[in-house]
Amino acid sequence: MEEKLPESVDVVVLGTGLPEAILASACSRAGMSVLHLDRNEYYGGDWSSFTMSMVHEVAETKESKLTPEDVSRISDLLQNENEKLVELGDRKVIDDIEMTWQDENMKEKLEELGQMRRFSIDLVPKVLLSKGNMVQTLCDSQVSHYAEFKLVNRQLCPSESPERITLNPVPCSKGEIFQSSVLTMLEKRALMKFITFCTHWSTKAPEERREALGDHVDRPFSEFLAQMGVSEALQAVIIHTIGILQTRPTALSGMTSSCEFMDSVGFYGPSPFLFPLYGCGELSQCFCRLAAVFGSLYCLGRPVQALVKENGRITAVIANNERINCRHVIMSSRFVPEDVPIQNRLEIDRIVFATDKSIKEAEKEQITLLNLASLRPEAEISRVIEAGFEACTAPKGHFLVHATGTREGGACVDEILERIFRENDVHPYWKMSFTANSMKFDAGEVGENVICAPPVDANIHYSSVIEECRQLFCATWPDLDFLPRKMKKEEEEEEEEEEKEEDD
């Protein structure tokens, strides 16, 4: 005996990936009725995290194409001759998946010890900037109640010689920079001057910021630093440090990243970056929980079949052979009907290794960010995140090493990583590789009242996801607030009630 889905809601959301979850929570929070659906039994869609025992599910394709019988059955749900059925897509966002155990003994051992469920394998690994807009949104919306984080306590940058790739720590905080032996006293003073300049610059309005950089604004950052009297050695330190945020900085983007970086340093600790405990897939679940708390209805693991279109608008969604009337539809790129052309496509290479030794051993376990950009200068993105037990993403003594790269020419990001493994005597026992297809669509092609959620991306942090979600929400509902701060009055009332009880 199963409950029926509602007959009608304000918004139907298809897919439980992070952007859909953010938008669902924003809609429920603003008082709209929301039905949130996913074909998968699990949350997170293409943004999910999996245990080692469940990760095969990502490669499983459920047959979702409608049979002629399906179509005739569903067609009975149409209410007039102007309505037509639009079959929903099942696009391959995560594709070319390969998974291999390179050490079967380790597999047996982990299974025996019941450790397979202790892994949390991210499809889209990212970090949060301590003072970035994601952290701000998490705090304002109080989604932060549902998640915990760890500081990314080590940033590494490689230098290559024919013999080996050396992984050098990148100094983050002022303290670390001043202790660094790479810089002379004079350079340290120049650095202080640069930091002061940044602090002033960041308080200016956008137009003034551009002006302050003069003719250099769109020229390489290094030229701008040079004319400020920054030596080459110091330029390298600055560019490496912010390199994880900005691969080929211009004066403007370099200054912006430097300010973002400095702003976040020291907020929760010496590093500006945070990593979510149990992996990045947690974040979509946390936003879904907020949506549910504000009344959104959740139904996972059921067929999500078609849209009903009338005069250019989507009037209903057909799921689980039921018709749900709606005013708006929000969908992940996975659900976009097959005949809608792709506007923009980016292929992201993703490789995950499981190891029982860190790429750079240290006294205590670290969460590590490694920027490989200098070894793949043609590529936009080449980075590695290593996290393990500390981040609750692997059993004690084990690590997941995530490589993310875009595809422009040169050596693949995993070839470089495998060389680093060899040179540091690390023997990965499991490997998974896949392509993440970041696809953008014109939502208007699907229907006037459709929002296509931002696709998976290769950015290091969440700023663009949250900003795109905010813009989509505000463009559709200009009168409503996007995940506003919970009113203080409510909080106070809660506390007062509590105190009253304590007195009783």
Add this chain to the structure above:
Amino acid sequence: MEDYKYLFKVVLVGNAGVGKTCLVRKFTQGIFPPGQSATIGVDFMIKTVKVGNDKIKLQIWDTAGQERFRSITQSYYRSAHAIVLVYDVSCQPSFDCLPEWLGEIESYANRRVLKILVGNKVDKGDEREVPERIGRDFSDVNHFDYFLETSALDATNVDQLFEQVATRLTNDMKITDERVHQYRADATNTTSNSGGPIKLIDRAQTQLNSCCSRQ
């Protein structure tokens, strides 16, 4: 002033309609909410109880309706100190679903979580479909730490349920504390891991509080 000794996270699970929200509301607010209206915007309820001389804060989480289509997030189970699995003694199907719930708990919750089985709605007298003995047997066979029958309507055993949770968690925690103490004394030189997990709200809250001088 935050002068409590421990704060514990307690989560409730079980089929829709078994009375989870009513149990929480009865315990924390002393009211039995009429009708089926879902409580919009309420995340968790907090109540302070006394265990011996210690003030213990219980943070009690409800499912936010995500159980209606069996779509509870895994993250709901994370970091719970205790899980209260509730069925309705007047509804056999809610009892028959217990193995499924146990499966979820085993997959996602901490291995050492305190597990409590509750048969609710004992006020329903002759409508009872699940005898107490059957509930207790299920609890024993599946290694629950505690079993209790309650009524959120007439308050039977409601306070006792949560007081038991608080007492058991406090006792466990005190043992762990002693062990940690012992361990630290034994190994003064070992650097612990790189600090505990970070709760974002802590920082935001501290700032908020400090600028309103509330703490």
